[in-house]
Structures are given as structure tokens and as C-alpha cells.
Amino acid sequence: MESLHHLVVVGGGFGGLQLVNALRGAPVRITLIDRRNHHLFQPLLYQVATTVLATSEVAWPIRHLYRNRAEVTTLLDQVVGVDPAAKTVSLADGGSVAYDTLVLATGATHAYFGHDEWEPFAPGLKTLEDATTIRRRLLLAFERAELATDAAERAALLTFVIIGAGPTGVELAGIIAELAQRTLPDEFRHIDTRQTKVMLVEAGPRILAGFSEPLSDYARRSLEKLGVEVRTGVPVTSCTADGVTIGDVFVPARTIVWAAGVQASPAARWLGIPADRAGRAIVSPDLSAPGLPDVFVIGDTAAVMQEDGKPVPGIAPAAKQQGAYLVRLIRARLAGKPSPGPFRYRHQGSLATIGRRAAIIELGRFRLKGAFAWWLWGIAHIYFLIGTRSRFAVAWSWLWTFLSGQHSARLITQKETIPQREIGKPVVGDTASRDREAATK
Amino acid sequence: MESLHHLVVVGGGFGGLQLVNALRGAPVRITLIDRRNHHLFQPLLYQVATTVLATSEVAWPIRHLYRNRAEVTTLLDQVVGVDPAAKTVSLADGGSVAYDTLVLATGATHAYFGHDEWEPFAPGLKTLEDATTIRRRLLLAFERAELATDAAERAALLTFVIIGAGPTGVELAGIIAELAQRTLPDEFRHIDTRQTKVMLVEAGPRILAGFSEPLSDYARRSLEKLGVEVRTGVPVTSCTADGVTIGDVFVPARTIVWAAGVQASPAARWLGIPADRAGRAIVSPDLSAPGLPDVFVIGDTAAVMQEDGKPVPGIAPAAKQQGAYLVRLIRARLAGKPSPGPFRYRHQGSLATIGRRAAIIELGRFRLKGAFAWWLWGIAHIYFLIGTRSRFAVAWSWLWTFLSGQHSARLITQKETIPQREIGKPVVGDTASRDREAATK
Missing domain, CATH: 3.50.50.100 (FAD/NAD(P)-binding domain)
Structure with missing residues (x-):
């Protein structure tokens, strides 16, 4: 395996998984790093928040998805930086992983506009x-x-x-x-x-x-x-x-x-490349980081423009299309063929x-x-x-x-069954008043 | 409702729920207090711990169970004491609830034998x-x-x-x-x-x-x-x-x-009655607290002896039998009939x-x-x-x-995705050693 091209994918969201899924059979070994052990189906997360679905119905252990793909290694770890010169990503606990090609698909979190x-x-x-x-x-x-x-x-x-x-x-x-x-x-x-x-x-x-x-x-x-x-x-x-x-x-x-509001992950900062107001890395038409042809940024952490000048929306289908585009690009590069041209978003x-x-x-x-x-x-x-x-x-x-x-x-x-912070005063009064209330119903 | 006999049940475990379930139709209003909003099916909890079942498959919101029983009020609150003279239970936030009959079914927790x-x-x-x-x-x-x-x-x-x-x-x-x-x-x-x-x-x-x-x-x-x-x-x-x-x-x-090991909840301490080594309240043959004929203790927090001198085991069927026994006793009392005799455990x-x-x-x-x-x-x-x-x-x-x-x-x-306390040193070494390892597999 050592001599194979090493692709490191950071983030097991929609973009990262689409990429790894569709690279099946390609002459590449893959390391997929995520700080969580599960892929989260975010479009249904609001149903967990509102008691319709259980947590395990919208989340799935990432490494389980690749149990039959011996060339895919899944690591539960947090990336804290990238060294494009040395071609390594640094992990939270001090280690690092070398890459030949790097894809950052690290998503976004909610933001409070300075509040x-x-x-x-x-x-x-x-x-x-x-x-x-x-x-x-x-x-x-x-x-x-x-x-x-x-x-x-x-x-x-x-x-x-x-x-x-x-x-x-x-x-x-x-x-x-x-x-x-x-x-x-x-x-x-x-x-x-x-x-x-x-x-x-x-x-x-x-x-x-x-x-x-x-x-x-x-x-x-x-x-x-x-x-x-x-x-x-x-x-x-x-x-x-x-x-x-x-x-x-x-x-x-x-x-x-x-x-x-949302705020992109710090991918742009790691790479030292320009970002838009929401922190999204401004990438080249082939989704690579400007000046770093072996580093790509996709999904909610990338700012990609459509031909009409509007940004590609931060939704799951867009991230998946970007993942699929990179599969074509990486396969072409590995085969020594020409690149597939710029990424084009099709709104579904x-x-x-x-x-x-x-x-x-x-x-x-x-x-x-x-x-x-x-x-x-x-x-x-x-x-x-x-x-x-x-x-x-x-x-x-x-x-x-x-x-x-x-x-x-x-x-x-x-x-916290009853967080004290949120209770300003005793909420249960004397028994008589409770019983009166009950009696009046 | 005011004039009806008021039964307060503390604890929505197997014993408490059996009691409330089987009192359907009795001339009594019931307040069920639990510090959690759900009944927990403890015999299957180990399957949640070992990833077989999801949390919502072994737990069920208590108030949902009694949505069609207008005489049952469910309160999410923590009981911290009992005043048998005033016939009230005290709640964590300073309030209190008066009872005519009180059943403590507050269970047990794990214990470390002094460690x-x-x-x-x-x-x-x-x-x-x-x-x-x-x-x-x-x-x-x-x-x-x-x-x-x-x-x-x-x-x-x-x-x-x-x-x-x-x-x-x-x-x-x-x-x-x-x-x-x-x-x-x-x-x-x-x-x-x-x-x-x-x-x-x-x-x-x-x-x-x-x-x-x-x-x-x-x-x-x-x-x-x-x-x-x-x-x-x-x-x-x-x-x-x-x-x-x-x-x-x-x-x-x-x-x-x-x-x-297990340690009973402090029901015996609240009542000021003797407890065994595990803290379980030693109750009378009819499960009442000695000297307090209107207060009963059942389930894991009660020490009940069988006729052969062995203690009734701390398992769900025992708690349910005690709940069912109290239903007969309370119904008899309310009707002015003689009590059903001492509680007898049948091992199933x-x-x-x-x-x-x-x-x-x-x-x-x-x-x-x-x-x-x-x-x-x-x-x-x-x-x-x-x-x-x-x-x-x-x-x-x-x-x-x-x-x-x-x-x-x-x-x-x-x-805590990766709690730092438990990591003594960097667990990821240099990339070369990782790649060597991967290569040797």
C-alpha cells in the first residue's frame, strides 16, 4: 500500500463521504479523518430536536460504512492545521498525517454575527x-x-x-x-x-x-x-x-x-488563503486552493461561485456534487489524463x-x-x-x-434535569394553591 | 377532585407504574412525582451501553402513559424529604405536596462499598x-x-x-x-x-x-x-x-x-425508620413504614423478608408485585374493607x-x-x-x-469527544511510523 497515492479527506459529511464512496476501485489509499465517529444526516436533525426521531436514526458510524474497503482508514481525531509545504495535516494531540492529495470538507457551524x-x-x-x-x-x-x-x-x-x-x-x-x-x-x-x-x-x-x-x-x-x-x-x-x-x-x-447564521470551519485559515465574510475558503474553479494544486476545499467550508455570479448554496446536494466532481478530477490526474474542466453546480x-x-x-x-x-x-x-x-x-x-x-x-x-440557572424562584407554591388550581380545571 | 383521597407516588419505576396503572377507576386522585421525565426499562439498559439499542427504545415519557387518566397528575421534580406529621413531601425547589397516602418507590443506585x-x-x-x-x-x-x-x-x-x-x-x-x-x-x-x-x-x-x-x-x-x-x-x-x-x-x-453493588435511595432516612446495610427501609409485612400506616415503601428501596427468611430480590417483577399488592390494600381501605393480609412474594x-x-x-x-x-x-x-x-x-x-x-x-x-484526562501522551506518532504500520498489515 505504501507506494500508492495517499488521499487524506478531512470531514465525513456529505461531501467527504461522496468522495470516498465514489473512489472505490481507484488506485489510491484513503485516510478519512473526522472528529466525530458518525456521519450526521443534518437535514433531519431538527426532527431529533423536536422528539420525532432518535439520535441513532440520523447518525451512522463512519468506519462501519467502509468496513469492506481495506484501502480506507478511518481516524477519529481533530485536525488543527495544515502544512502545505511539508504536505501534512496536524492533529489535536500532536501527531500528523502526510498526504499526496488533501481534501478539506470540514463544514460549518452556527454563528451569532458577533454576538x-x-x-x-x-x-x-x-x-x-x-x-x-x-x-x-x-x-x-x-x-x-x-x-x-x-x-x-x-x-x-x-x-x-x-x-x-x-x-x-x-x-x-x-x-x-x-x-x-x-x-x-x-x-x-x-x-x-x-x-x-x-x-x-x-x-x-x-x-x-x-x-x-x-x-x-x-x-x-x-x-x-x-x-x-x-x-x-x-x-x-x-x-x-x-x-x-x-x-x-x-x-x-x-x-x-x-x-x-453559519460560520465556516477554519480551513481557509489553515491554508492561508482568502475567505469570504462567512469564513469560507475562496477556491479556484476546480475547487483547489489557489496556489496549492494538491489541496481542495469542498462543501460548506468552500465559497464557490456559479456562472450567474451567485454562490453555490450550503446544502447537502451541492457538497455531494463537489465530492463527485473531485472523484473525476482525481481519477483523471492519477491516470495522467486532462482535468475535467471547472466545477459546475446543477441545482436539483x-x-x-x-x-x-x-x-x-x-x-x-x-x-x-x-x-x-x-x-x-x-x-x-x-x-x-x-x-x-x-x-x-x-x-x-x-x-x-x-x-x-x-x-x-x-x-x-x-x-441537568432541572438546571438551577434557569429557575429564578421556587416554581411550586404551597400545596393549597396547587390543589386549588387542579380543582378549577 | 379536591375531596377525593390523594395518593402521592414518588418514583415512576416498575413498582410505581404498576401501582398507578392498576388503580384505574379507584376513587382516588394520584400525583406521580419523578425526577426524570421517563420510565426506564432497566433490564435492557445494558443493551444501550453496548450499542444494540437506542436510548428511546428503553425509555418512555411517563406523562404520556397517563394522558387519558385525568385523575393522574405527573410532576417532574425531585423529592428531598417527607414530613409524616404534616403529611407532606418536600420538593427540591422549596415547594411541597400534601398526601393522604404516600408510596415511596424511589429505587436504588450503584454503590462502591466505601470506595x-x-x-x-x-x-x-x-x-x-x-x-x-x-x-x-x-x-x-x-x-x-x-x-x-x-x-x-x-x-x-x-x-x-x-x-x-x-x-x-x-x-x-x-x-x-x-x-x-x-x-x-x-x-x-x-x-x-x-x-x-x-x-x-x-x-x-x-x-x-x-x-x-x-x-x-x-x-x-x-x-x-x-x-x-x-x-x-x-x-x-x-x-x-x-x-x-x-x-x-x-x-x-x-x-x-x-x-x-447497589445502594437504596434515602427513603428510610426521609421517614426516620430503620434500614438494612444497603440502606433499604425495613417495612412492616403490609409494606407500610413502621408507625406510619399511611406511608408505604416498595421496590428496590424496601427491605422485605420472604417467609423462608430470604430477602425479596431487587428485580422488576418483585417491585411490580408490591405495586399490585398495594392496589388491593388501598382499594380495600378506601372501601372500608379489611386489609388483604401481609405481602407475599412469588418468584416467577x-x-x-x-x-x-x-x-x-x-x-x-x-x-x-x-x-x-x-x-x-x-x-x-x-x-x-x-x-x-x-x-x-x-x-x-x-x-x-x-x-x-x-x-x-x-x-x-x-x-468530550476525546477527553484529555484519559490521554496520557500523544497517541499518534509520526506519519512514517503510522504508514509503516499500515504497510505491514
């Missing part, structure tokens, strides 16, 4: 832990509201604010509203979960700005039908333990979710769901909305899930949720 | 977090072994020590051995996971002491066939970050699991599994072992799982694991 102090109060949704954190806060808010004796406190606990109305924000708002309206009402004795307020806040002029106006309007009406309060054209100016300030208006809310369509019954799909002039779009969305996502079992498991979970109206993964886990 | 300093190195298995902690350590050990360049370090990473050979210890050892022997070998390039050493250590003279000697011997032989090293009659004298001392012999091991048999193909079952003189016992065990456990969906989901997970030999829930989650 990192908001993060503790408004967690984003990028990892499995983010999802279980949001799930815990969501479920605990209802539990605490059930215990609360103060009406204002109870209202704040039953207010959920989602910041950012891209697909993730819209999907979160829709499912949280349905949870409160349909799944939970029978289970509480002191509160009516149907009085829950779900707010979706967007600084831009409309929700789902990536879609055409008619579909964006339809999505807004569908959300409002579910009881979601949509606020557009007004920025969030502060997030605290007590709530959110939207423009000038303070909204008391105990649960806030951040779905507004945009999808978003609103709750459990509606979705919107748009591809050029083709537009679809409503229940049929929702089923198409579901089938597409099950199809793209990696791993036979995950497909069946997710299909089964969805079918169950759809038929029963019940959610299966409603677990409050991790150490 | 609490061992806990960070040898976690026990009682909660969902315990299970994901053990799962994380287990999977990280293999990941780090793959990165290790030092042979001794690699051997220590591939040594797993289970302390305590009751059913949980035996079940953990069996599945970990199978994971190393069957599931993982193809997935690693620098290590051979079949060289993994799984040790099961028991201070007593034999494993599974609750079973007859022939079955205990059969279990030991079955474990040894799976490659487990069984050490009986020798106590563990220390646990550290480096390994375990068994008698006088130090065994370098990076992953240790504690399955040896003992079960334990060894890996994926063998189990032992014993009920009096009836003994069963091998594959048929394994299937019986599986069917029994699926039957007893609460919630229709959980039954199907677990059946599906098991069938998948059985047919494919693959485990589905192999996720390393929670913040």
Missing part, C-alpha cells in the same frame, strides 16, 4: 448534542410550566422563539407548534399546552428567501394556520435568560433556538416542510406545495439516508408519528 | 446517561487503540474489565466480547479487535450466584467460549485511570464498568443472557439453557416493554442485529 454571548440562551442546531440540548429545553419548558404557579412565568415558559426563517427555522417552528397543539395537550393537568406561543423571527423581508414569493407566502400561511406567529423584517437585538428583544420589543421566553431543487402535512418544493419553474409535496419530501429523505437500517427505522418512526400523532423520542437526558 | 473514589474510573449502569457514558468509553477505547503507536497503551485500551458477575455484569461482558469478535473486526486497519480482552471479575465463588450451580457453570463456559476471561473468588482492591487491581494483580485497562423465575445466542432460565426445579432460552428471554422482554411502539422498535433492532451482526446505535455523543 457569541447569545449562544447559551439561543443554542444552534449543528450536532447531535445541539439537538438533544434543544430537545431537553423544549420538554423541560413544558414540565416547568406545569409546576409554575406564577402566570407570567408560565407564559414565558410556554413561549418558544425561533430566530431565522430558513428551512431549519421553519421546520422547527412547524413541529414545535404541532407538538404543543396535537401531541401534548392531554398529558398536562395544570397547563393547556395549546396556549403555547411559537414565534418565528426573521430579519429579512420574508421567510424561506431561497424560494419564490408564492411558495414563501404559502409557507407563511401554513405556519400561521398551525398557530405560529411569524415576524419578518425585524432583527433580534438581544438574547438573555429572560427572553428575546425583537427590534425594540422585549418578549419573555425561556426557550430560544438559533437558526440564523429546494425543499422545506411545514409541520406534518405540508411541504414546498421548487426547481426552476416547477413548484409544488401541500400534502403531496410532503410525501415526496419524505420519500426523498428516506431514500438519501445512509444505511439500510436507518431508512427502515426512520420510515417506521415517521409512519408511527403520522398515524398515532405521538412522538417517540421524548427523552430529557444529560445531567 | 466512591472509584466511580470516575468505573461507572455504574443505572440511568440513560450511565449507558451513554459507558457506550462512549467503549467506542472511544477502540478508536484510540486504532490511533495508538505504543503496544502497551494499545493493549490497555483493548482491555475491558467488568466488575461484578450478576446478570448485568454477565450480559455486558457477553455483548462486549461479541462486539469485539464479530461486529468490529472489519472496520479497523491498525488493530485487530479480536485481540480484545474482556475480563469479568467476581469477588464471590461463582458467577450468577442467584442461579443453581449447573446453570452458573454453563453460563461461565458460554462466556469463556465467547473469549471472556472470568475471574471468581477474588475482590477488586483498586480502580484508577490506569487500570484495576484484582486481588494483588494490577491489570492495565482503560475501560472499567461497575456492576457490583430468574433469567440471564450470555451474548446473542444463549440464555439461562430457572424457576424452582425448572431449568432451561441455550438458544431456546435466549428466544424465550427475548420474547418475554419485548412483551414486558411498555408502549406499543417500543415493542416493535426493539423487536426490529434485535432482529436487525441478529440477522446482520451489526449494531445500530454506535454513537459517541456528549461533549
Whole structure:
């Protein structure tokens, strides 16, 4: 194996896996490095955060995928730098790995536009832990509201604010509203979960700005039908333990979710090449780093321009197309053939769901909305899930949720069962007042 | 509702739920308090720790179970004391709840026999977090072994020590051995996971002491066939970050699991009544606290003697029988009828599994072992799982694991991806040595 060309791929997301998958049979040995042991199917992560799916239904151990590919070595480790002169990547624990060709597919994380102090109060949704954190806060808010004796406190606990109305924000708002309206009402004795307020806040002029106006309007009406309060054209100016300030208006809310911005991984900094405002490495038309023909950057951490001057969107199909392009390029190089020309992005369509019954799909002039779009969305996502079992498991979970109206993964886990930070005062009053409340229902 | 008799049940384990379930229709309002939002099916928790099942397959939100029982109020809160004179229980946040009848079913946790300093190195298995902690350590050990360049370090990473050979210890050892022997070998390039050493250590003279000697011997032989090293009659004298001392012999091991002892919850202390050595409240023959006829203690936190002078075992069926007994007693009292006489435990048999193909079952003189016992065990456990969906989901997970030999829930989650405490030195050496290693395989 020693003499074979050594490809090092950093990041087991959609781009990295597509690359490794399609290089099967090529005369190359591959080292795939990721700081997590699993590939995460991020488009469905919001369903973990909202108790529909279990964590193991959207994540899959990376090394298991390549158990039958002896030329692929998977390493669980964190890359902290690249030395393009020595052609090595440095690992967090002091070691390093040499490469002949390097592909950085290290993704992005959520960003707070210079307000990192908001993060503790408004967690984003990028990892499995983010999802279980949001799930815990969501479920605990209802539990605490059930215990609360103060009406204002109870209202704040039953207010959920989602910041950012891209697909993730819209999907979160829709499912949280349905949870409160349909799944939970029978289970509480002191509160009516149907009085829950779900707010979706967007600084831009409309929700789902990536879609055409008619579909964006339809999505807004569908959300409002579910009881979601949509606020557009007004920025969030502060997030605290007590709530959110939207423009000038303070909204008391105990649960806030951040779905507004992303920041690329530091790939550009490692390479010492220019980046755009979101930190994405500005790459050459063949996705290589300028001046480093053996180093490529793909996926959410690369800034790639389309022919019309618009950036390639940070979505899974774009990362996969870039991975597939590099397969052609690397195979050509290894065979001594000419390169395949510049990378070209083909948009396969945009999808978003609103709750459990509606979705919107748009591809050029083709537009679809409503229940049929929702089923198409579901089938597409099950199809793209990696791993036979995950497909069946997710299909089964969805079918169950759809038929029963019940959610299966409603677990409050991790150490803090009732974090003291978020409780300002005793929430359970004297027994008499509790009993009175119960008696009046 | 106010005038109805108020039953407060603390703890949503097997005993507490049996009680609430079977009181359906009784003239009583019920408040069920648990510090977790879910009932945990503890007999299968070891399968979460060993990547067979997902967390949501063994846990079920308690309030969901009683959504159609308007007289049942579920509270997520922690009880910290009881005032038998005032007839109230105190909650962690300062509130209190009054009762007419109180049932404490607060369970037990793992105990280190005066060596609490061992806990960070040898976690026990009682909660969902315990299970994901053990799962994380287990999977990280293999990941780090793959990165290790030092042979001794690699051997220590591939040594797993289970302390305590009751059913949980035996079940953990069996599945970990199978994971190393069957599931993982193809997935690693620098290590051979079949060289993994799984040790099961028991201070007593034999494993599974609750079973007859022939079955205990059969279990030991079955474990040894799976490659487990069984050490009986020798106590563990220390646990550290480096390994375990068994008698006088130090065994370098990076992953240790504690399955040896339990300590009851502080129910006896709350009530000011005598407890046995494990902290279990010594109750009257009708399960009431001595001198407190309206307060009952059941399940793992109660010490109940059988007619032959042996204690009732701390297992799910015993807790459920006690819950069912209290239903008869409470119904009789409410109706002004005589009490049903003292609680009598009927042993329904003992079960334990060894890996994926063998189990032992014993009920009096009836003994069963091998594959048929394994299937019986599986069917029994699926039957007893609460919630229709959980039954199907677990059946599906098991069938998948059985047919494919693959485990589905192999996720390393929670913040520490590579905890620095456990890494003594850089585990990745220079690239050349790594490449040499890879080349020699």
C-alpha cells in the first residue's frame, strides 16, 4: 500500500463521504479523518430536536460504512492545521498525517454575527448534542410550566422563539407548534399546552428567501394556520435568560433556538488563503486552493461561485456534487489524463416542510406545495439516508408519528434535569394553591 | 377532585407504574412525582451501553402513559424529604405536596462499598446517561487503540474489565466480547479487535450466584467460549485511570464498568425508620413504614423478608408485585374493607443472557439453557416493554442485529469527544511510523 497515492479527506459529511464512496476501485489509499465517529444526516436533525426521531436514526458510524474497503482508514481525531509545504495535516494531540492529495470538507457551524454571548440562551442546531440540548429545553419548558404557579412565568415558559426563517427555522417552528397543539395537550393537568406561543423571527423581508414569493407566502400561511406567529423584517437585538428583544420589543421566553447564521470551519485559515465574510475558503474553479494544486476545499467550508455570479448554496446536494466532481478530477490526474474542466453546480431543487402535512418544493419553474409535496419530501429523505437500517427505522418512526400523532423520542437526558440557572424562584407554591388550581380545571 | 383521597407516588419505576396503572377507576386522585421525565426499562439498559439499542427504545415519557387518566397528575421534580406529621413531601425547589397516602418507590443506585473514589474510573449502569457514558468509553477505547503507536497503551485500551458477575455484569461482558469478535473486526486497519480482552471479575465463588450451580457453570463456559476471561473468588482492591487491581494483580485497562453493588435511595432516612446495610427501609409485612400506616415503601428501596427468611430480590417483577399488592390494600381501605393480609412474594423465575445466542432460565426445579432460552428471554422482554411502539422498535433492532451482526446505535455523543484526562501522551506518532504500520498489515 505504501507506494500508492495517499488521499487524506478531512470531514465525513456529505461531501467527504461522496468522495470516498465514489473512489472505490481507484488506485489510491484513503485516510478519512473526522472528529466525530458518525456521519450526521443534518437535514433531519431538527426532527431529533423536536422528539420525532432518535439520535441513532440520523447518525451512522463512519468506519462501519467502509468496513469492506481495506484501502480506507478511518481516524477519529481533530485536525488543527495544515502544512502545505511539508504536505501534512496536524492533529489535536500532536501527531500528523502526510498526504499526496488533501481534501478539506470540514463544514460549518452556527454563528451569532458577533454576538457569541447569545449562544447559551439561543443554542444552534449543528450536532447531535445541539439537538438533544434543544430537545431537553423544549420538554423541560413544558414540565416547568406545569409546576409554575406564577402566570407570567408560565407564559414565558410556554413561549418558544425561533430566530431565522430558513428551512431549519421553519421546520422547527412547524413541529414545535404541532407538538404543543396535537401531541401534548392531554398529558398536562395544570397547563393547556395549546396556549403555547411559537414565534418565528426573521430579519429579512420574508421567510424561506431561497424560494419564490408564492411558495414563501404559502409557507407563511401554513405556519400561521398551525398557530405560529411569524415576524419578518425585524432583527433580534438581544438574547438573555429572560427572553428575546425583537427590534425594540422585549418578549419573555425561556426557550430560544438559533437558526440564523453559519460560520465556516477554519480551513481557509489553515491554508492561508482568502475567505469570504462567512469564513469560507475562496477556491479556484476546480475547487483547489489557489496556489496549492494538491489541496481542495469542498462543501460548506468552500465559497464557490456559479456562472450567474451567485454562490453555490450550503446544502447537502451541492457538497455531494463537489465530492463527485473531485472523484473525476482525481481519477483523471492519477491516470495522467486532462482535468475535467471547472466545477459546475446543477441545482436539483429546494425543499422545506411545514409541520406534518405540508411541504414546498421548487426547481426552476416547477413548484409544488401541500400534502403531496410532503410525501415526496419524505420519500426523498428516506431514500438519501445512509444505511439500510436507518431508512427502515426512520420510515417506521415517521409512519408511527403520522398515524398515532405521538412522538417517540421524548427523552430529557444529560445531567441537568432541572438546571438551577434557569429557575429564578421556587416554581411550586404551597400545596393549597396547587390543589386549588387542579380543582378549577 | 379536591375531596377525593390523594395518593402521592414518588418514583415512576416498575413498582410505581404498576401501582398507578392498576388503580384505574379507584376513587382516588394520584400525583406521580419523578425526577426524570421517563420510565426506564432497566433490564435492557445494558443493551444501550453496548450499542444494540437506542436510548428511546428503553425509555418512555411517563406523562404520556397517563394522558387519558385525568385523575393522574405527573410532576417532574425531585423529592428531598417527607414530613409524616404534616403529611407532606418536600420538593427540591422549596415547594411541597400534601398526601393522604404516600408510596415511596424511589429505587436504588450503584454503590462502591466505601470506595466512591472509584466511580470516575468505573461507572455504574443505572440511568440513560450511565449507558451513554459507558457506550462512549467503549467506542472511544477502540478508536484510540486504532490511533495508538505504543503496544502497551494499545493493549490497555483493548482491555475491558467488568466488575461484578450478576446478570448485568454477565450480559455486558457477553455483548462486549461479541462486539469485539464479530461486529468490529472489519472496520479497523491498525488493530485487530479480536485481540480484545474482556475480563469479568467476581469477588464471590461463582458467577450468577442467584442461579443453581449447573446453570452458573454453563453460563461461565458460554462466556469463556465467547473469549471472556472470568475471574471468581477474588475482590477488586483498586480502580484508577490506569487500570484495576484484582486481588494483588494490577491489570492495565482503560475501560472499567461497575456492576457490583447497589445502594437504596434515602427513603428510610426521609421517614426516620430503620434500614438494612444497603440502606433499604425495613417495612412492616403490609409494606407500610413502621408507625406510619399511611406511608408505604416498595421496590428496590424496601427491605422485605420472604417467609423462608430470604430477602425479596431487587428485580422488576418483585417491585411490580408490591405495586399490585398495594392496589388491593388501598382499594380495600378506601372501601372500608379489611386489609388483604401481609405481602407475599412469588418468584416467577430468574433469567440471564450470555451474548446473542444463549440464555439461562430457572424457576424452582425448572431449568432451561441455550438458544431456546435466549428466544424465550427475548420474547418475554419485548412483551414486558411498555408502549406499543417500543415493542416493535426493539423487536426490529434485535432482529436487525441478529440477522446482520451489526449494531445500530454506535454513537459517541456528549461533549468530550476525546477527553484529555484519559490521554496520557500523544497517541499518534509520526506519519512514517503510522504508514509503516499500515504497510505491514
